[in-house]
Amino acid sequence: MATKEVQQHGFQAEVKQLLDIVIHSLYTDSEIFVRELVSNASDALEKARLKQLTENDVYQGDAELKICITTDEENNTLTIQDFGIGMNRDELTENLGTIAHSGTKAFLEQLKEKNGDGGNADVIGQFGVGFYSAFMAADEVEVSTHSWDPAAENLKWTSDGSTGYSIEEIDEQARGCKMVMKLKEDKAEFSKADRVKEILEKYSNFVTFPIELNGERVNKVEALWLKSKSEVTTEQYTEFYKFVAHAYDEPKFTMHFSADAPLAINALLFVPGENQEQFGMGQMEAGVSLYCRKVLIDAKPQKLLPEWLRFLRGVIDSADLPLNISRETMQDTALIQKLNKLITKRFLKFLATQAKNEPEAYMDFYTKFGRFLKEGIATSFEHQEQLAGLIRFESTSTEAGTQTGFAEYIERAADDQEVIYFLTGASRDILSKGPYLEAFKARGIEVALFTDQVDQYVLDSMPEFKGKKLVPADRADIELDDLEAEGEALDASSLAALTGWMQDTLGERVEKVEAGKRLVDSPIAALAPKEAPNAQMMAMMKAMGQEVPTPKVTLEINPRSEVIKNLSSLQQKDNELATLVAQQLTDNALLAAGLLENPQEMVSRMNDLLARVAK
Numbered sequence: 001m002a003t004k005e006v007q008q009h010g011f012q013a014e015v016k017q018l019l020d021i022v023i024h025s026l027y028t029d030s031e032i033f034v035r036e037l038v039s040n041a042s043d044a045l046e047k048a049r050l051k052q053l054t055e056n057d058v059y060q061g062d063a064e065l066k067i068c069i070t071t072d073e074e075n076n077t078l079t080i081q082d083f084g085i086g087m088n089r090d091e092l093t094e095n096l097g098t099i100a101h102s103g104t105k106a107f108l109e110q111l112k113e114k115n116g117d118g119g120n121a122d123v124i125g126q127f128g129v130g131f132y133s134a135f136m137a138a139d140e141v142e143v144s145t146h147s148w149d150p151a152a153e154n155l156k157w158t159s160d161g162s163t164g165y166s167i168e169e170i171d172e173q174a175r176g177c178k179m180v181m182k183l184k185e186d187k188a189e190f191s192k193a194d195r196v197k198e199i200l201e202k203y204s205n206f207v208t209f210p211i212e213l214n215g216e217r218v219n220k221v222e223a224l225w226l227k228s229k230s231e232v233t234t235e236q237y238t239e240f241y242k243f244v245a246h247a248y249d250e251p252k253f254t255m256h257f258s259a260d261a262p263l264a265i266n267a268l269l270f271v272p273g274e275n276q277e278q279f280g281m282g283q284m285e286a287g288v289s290l291y292c293r294k295v296l297i298d299a300k301p302q303k304l305l306p307e308w309l310r311f312l313r314g315v316i317d318s319a320d321l322p323l324n325i326s327r328e329t330m331q332d333t334a335l336i337q338k339l340n341k342l343i344t345k346r347f348l349k350f351l352a353t354q355a356k357n358e359p360e361a362y363m364d365f366y367t368k369f370g371r372f373l374k375e376g377i378a379t380s381f382e383h384q385e386q387l388a389g390l391i392r393f394e395s396t397s398t399e400a401g402t403q404t405g406f407a408e409y410i411e412r413a414a415d416d417q418e419v420i421y422f423l424t425g426a427s428r429d430i431l432s433k434g435p436y437l438e439a440f441k442a443r444g445i446e447v448a449l450f451t452d453q454v455d456q457y458v459l460d461s462m463p464e465f466k467g468k469k470l471v472p473a474d475r476a477d478i479e480l481d482d483l484e485a486e487g488e489a490l491d492a493s494s495l496a497a498l499t500g501w502m503q504d505t506l507g508e509r510v511e512k513v514e515a516g517k518r519l520v521d522s523p524i525a526a527l528a529p530k531e532a533p534n535a536q537m538m539a540m541m542k543a544m545g546q547e548v549p550t551p552k553v554t555l556e557i558n559p560r561s562e563v564i565k566n567l568s569s570l571q572q573k574d575n576e577l578a579t580l581v582a583q584q585l586t587d588n589a590l591l592a593a594g595l596l597e598n599p600q601e602m603v604s605r606m607n608d609l610l611a612r613v614a615k
């Protein structure tokens with residue numbers, strides 16, 4: 001036959017960078033390349049199985065879905081062959097010449113960030129680098145392949161993992177991929193059957209397809225999720241998690257349950273040990289696969305669970321699903337919606353139990369994954385109440401650093417307290433020093449303190465919890481009981497004169513000035529109107545590039561405060577100085593509320609005031 005053309009290609013720059021890391025500095029544990037390649041083979045087989053269900057014409061449609069591994073000590077090679085989906089020419093270039101998948105990209109970014117402090121090991125532990133890991137053990141890798149598509153060519157991809165690769169057409173190739181690793185001299189261990197068997201048993205026991213090593217079956221196919229809980233050990237769960245999630249950490253929580261009604265479900269779900277989004281690696285992809293009686297329907301179904309549960313990993317198997325369901329039509333079926341609702345409820349109930357029975361583990365989970373629950377509150381009305389019960393926060397009734405929940409808040413509150421008070425801000429310390437809490441403290445009313453940037457947004461989308469309205473403690477319209485306050489107050493007529501004068505003096509700066517009962521120690525507080533966004537919300541809107549007009553506040557003055565009393569008499573004697581003091585008090589109140597727009601003006605006024613005092 002005629003000689004076939006060999007195409008030469010260069011690697012994308014990122015691939016070169018990755019290969020360099022993989023080959024020179026990455027793993028001491030080079031054995032993991034076997035797992036990476038077997039897991040790719042298993043993915044390819046799952047894709048082939050789906051093609052067989054959905055396509056009329058699949059190349060070698062009756063090929064057995066299995067992985068065959070061969071060791072050759074004499075030639076120092078290891079061969080991993082699958083009869084999966086294979087690759088055509090474009091796919092070879094795309095998949096084995098560039099880095100398109102998120103896992104590896106994220107890995108490179110993390111590495112870039114951490115470079116310099118020598119702390120690569122912890123980053124590396126969290127990722128797999130997929131196919132390219134073959135070059136940890138091999139000088140040269142050959143991938144011979146035929147795609148599922150009958151019209152595709154028989155191809156061979158070859159590379160030494162340095163600058164590029166070649167692709168040539170070959171005569172015959174079974175469907176799937178056959179990877180031949182020409183092992184490095186010092187990696188000859190991987191051409192030994194016993195060594196490879198040991199690795200396969202360690203990592204690939206749960207692979208759902210048969211794995212044969214030199215013709216002998218090595219893995220036990222275990223659909224762990226179909227077993228009963230009592231038959232499964234913690235180690236098995238952990239290994240299974242690592243396999244399905246391509247993870248390297250230990251699961252934080254494992255939820256294994258089955259139900260017969262209203263749907264037949266077997267689910268095995270894991271909360272990972274770490275939240276990858278916390279490492280700034282962009283949004284995670286959904287990671288719970290959908291099976292029907294052990295047959296994979298979709299590895300990453302988008303609507304099987306709400307988006308805010310994208311951190312979950314694992315398997316949901318429902319015998320009620322039609323087997324030949326296609327990905328496109330599956331997403332919106334009533335059945336998927338039912339599964340979604342049912343499993344979400346069940347999982348939230350599971351979390352509530354964890355919170356009760358294992359509060360420490362729950363808090364650790366909450367610290368890492370709490371943002372997802374908040375996202376749920378803001379986007380998923382249906383589960384809001386359940387989610388709200390899982391939210392944790394500090395409050396004026398907890399020690400600094402100790403968190404509580406809404407249910408406990410209600411338990412502690414007086415029977416006639418109809419609402420839940422809260423305050424949002426940058427930190428507990430800042431909130432405690434502000435003017436808003438003192439009125440509540442004086443009356444023994446608990447205020448929940450929220451200090452995460454997203455909290456205001458989240459709380460705005462949650463009007464109540466168990467029938468109790470959520471009320472921000474810095475709003476002007478809060479009515480608190482009268483309190484017998486200590487200290488002599490300014491008399492009524494002076495007070496009326498003072499508020500009137502301040503109102504005129506401050507003009508447009510404020511909505512109104514009034515004497516209030518809520519202040520105990522502070523002379524003055526700026527209260528936001530009921531409907532206005534508060535300071536935290538405004539900061540968030542500004543960060544998102546939105547125009548946010550500063551709301552006009554109501555100033556509440558404390559008639560028992562020394563400054564206020566002095567201001568009242570000063571105003572009679574020295575209107576100019578009194579005006580400076582009133583303006584300054586206003587700025588102080590706005591500053592405490594996080595609403596001060598123009599601090600420069602305040603500084604020059606302060607200097608004026610100081611000059612007068614220091615005379």
Ligand SMILES: Nc1ncnc2c1ncn2[C@@H]1O[C@H](COP(=O)(O)OP(=O)(O)OP(=O)(O)O)[C@@H](O)[C@H]1O
Pocket residue numbers: 040041044082084085086087095096101103104128129130131132176177246
């Ligand atoms: N045995 C195979 N059969 C078919 N396609 C494969 C095979 N191995 C790899 N590929 C293709 O090459 C792509 C890149 O593989 P690689 O192992 O580098 O990353 P990945 O498996 O997508 O991601 P990761 O390993 O980070 O989870 C795969 O997404 C897949 O499309």
